[in-house]
Amino acid sequence: xxxxxxxxxxxxxxxxxxxxxxxxxALLLAARHPALDLRAVTCVxxxxxxxxxxxxxxxxxxxxxxxDVPVARGATRPLLEPARPAxxxxxxxxxxxxxxxxxxxxxxxxxxxxAVELLRDVALAAAEAGEELTLVPLAPxxxxxxxxxxxxxxxxxxxxxxxxxxxxxxxxxxxAAEFNVWHDPEAAAVVLxxxxxxxIPVTMYGLDVFYDVRVTRSTATDLIGRTDPVARLxxxxxxxxxxxxxxxxATIGDAGAVCAVIDPDGLSxxxxxxxxxxxxxxxxxxxxxxxxxxxxxxxxxxxxxxPALIDVALGVQxxxxxxxxx
Ligand code: BDR
Ligand code: CA
Numbered sequence: 001x002x003x004x005x006x007x008x009x010x011x012x013x014x015x016x017x018x019x020x021x022x023x024x025x026a027l028l029l030a031a032r033h034p035a036l037d038l039r040a041v042t043c044v045x046x047x048x049x050x051x052x053x054x055x056x057x058x059x060x061x062x063x064x065x066x067x068d069v070p071v072a073r074g075a076t077r078p079l080l081e082p083a084r085p086a087x088x089x090x091x092x093x094x095x096x097x098x099x100x101x102x103x104x105x106x107x108x109x110x111x112x113x114x115a116v117e118l119l120r121d122v123a124l125a126a127a128e129a130g131e132e133l134t135l136v137p138l139a140p141x142x143x144x145x146x147x148x149x150x151x152x153x154x155x156x157x158x159x160x161x162x163x164x165x166x167x168x169x170x171x172x173x174x175x176a177a178e179f180n181v182w183h184d185p186e187a188a189a190v191v192l193x194x195x196x197x198x199x200i201p202v203t204m205y206g207l208d209v210f211y212d213v214r215v216t217r218s219t220a221t222d223l224i225g226r227t228d229p230v231a232r233l234x235x236x237x238x239x240x241x242x243x244x245x246x247x248x249x250a251t252i253g254d255a256g257a258v259c260a261v262i263d264p265d266g267l268s269x270x271x272x273x274x275x276x277x278x279x280x281x282x283x284x285x286x287x288x289x290x291x292x293x294x295x296x297x298x299x300x301x302x303x304x305x306x307p308a309l310i311d312v313a314l315g316v317q318x319x320x321x322x323x324x325x326x
Contacts, residue, residue: 007252010037011261012131016074016115018046018139018180023235023251024137028234029258029325036262038066039133040122042115044074045083046092046183048137058097065232067108070122071122074115075142078184086179087309096240102224102232103261105307119147123157132159134261137191138254140183141165145190148198155198161191164257164289166274167207167306168312177285185285189276195310199263203269205257206287209316213256213326214249217242245279247294252325259321260313266324268315273306 013036019072030038039059043053054073061069077083091097111118119135125132135158137144144161165180165188173182174235181188193204215238223235241250252259260267270291277286289312290296296303 006199009241010035011134012037012039012126013134013136013261014040014042014119016044016135016137016139016143017140018044018048018053019060020047020053020094020139021096021240022251022255023047024056024060024095024237025136025234025252025255025325026258027060028064028230030136031061031066031069032230036122036258038069039126040118041069041071042119042143043071044115044139045076045078046180047086048051049085050074050076051081052094054110055106056093058108058110059103062104062106062108062253062326063229064201065300070111070118072113072115072118074109075146078140078142079145079186081184082185091240096237097262098236098240102236110182113133116146116147116150119143120151120154123154124155126221127157133157134159136257136261137161137163137165138257140180141187141191142184145187145194149190149193152161152194152198153240155200158200160201160203161195162203162205162257162261163191164205164210164254166204168210168287168289168291168314171286172207174285176277176283181286181287182285185276185278188287189278192308192310193274201311202308203260203311203313204274204287205260205267205313210253210256210312211251211257211266212316212318213321213325214318215322216254218248219326223253226310252322255325256316256321259324260297263320263324266320267313268318269311271309272307272312273304274310274312
């Protein structure tokens with residue numbers, strides 16, 4: 001079972017992003033939904049190079065009317081591999097190359113701290129205040145891996161991790177691997193290992209549900225026609241994806257993981273052992289989800305021996321989450 005949000009007050013959350021068209025959808029939701037208290041956003045190289053991710057993130061938070069949320073620059077590249085931006089998916093600027101009128105450039109400077117330091121400070125401040133944050137990585141988990149290994153004490157301020165990444169079935173960056181895990185497999189492996197060691201519950205919002213939560217192009221057109229700048233940006237983000245992939249609707253993507261924090265009952269999960277494939281000719285970055293429904297092969301690889309048991313999202317009430325986002 002997925003833990004439910006704390007009974008009183010909005011749930012404090014921190015997002016780790018590579019903004020990113022669908023990260024922007026997630027930021028808008030986290031910044032504006034009254035059930036969430038967005039404490040900080042950390043940026044990492046992924047869909048775009050990290051300085052562009054910072055610029056995009058600041059712009060989106062400006063549009064959302066949240067200049068109060070600290071934004072920190074994090075890792076410029078994965079732990080081992082070079083960065084491999086996804087311009088073919090997210091546009092040259094990582095944010096759909098939208099018009100300045102919809103996505104104004106931000107004047108704001110990022111927080112002077114590195115993402116790892118901001119994560120530590122925000123988590124420890126929460127712990128001091130007797131609170132627990134939900135950490136929502138929506139990008140390659142380089143920052144999160146570095147933070148958990150450098151400052152394991154920050155786990156005291158974490159209630160759980162809900163990450164977008166991985167897949168029980170098939171990948172997208174490759175046949176086997178989902179982009180965020182594929183971009184930094186070592187980081188994902190470290191995060192699962194550290195979460196197991198530190199006792200942090202983890203939910204994996206992966207490709208088995210990611211593409212299911214969709215908004216139509218006609219709804220996007222309606223949003224673009226409104227005066228509210230948040231609605232206009234949200235509509236433009238969906239519209240960009242519809243155009244890019246020549247489809248009549250588009251996923252809200254990473255925003256679904258934020259929906260899962262607000263409304264965990266909309267997600268079906270199963271607690272399963274998950275490992276990250278770090279080698280393999282064609283499978284590097286795959287999340288190997290052990291779905292064997294018997295005890296496993298006790299001599300070769302017993303079911304349940306992976307370092308982390310993860311609540312893997314295997315089904316989503318797509319309409320419910322799309323409505324929530326809208
Ligand atoms: C993930 O990869 C990125 O392109 C998206 O922002 C999302 O986080 C989907 O595989
Ligand atoms: Ca992302």
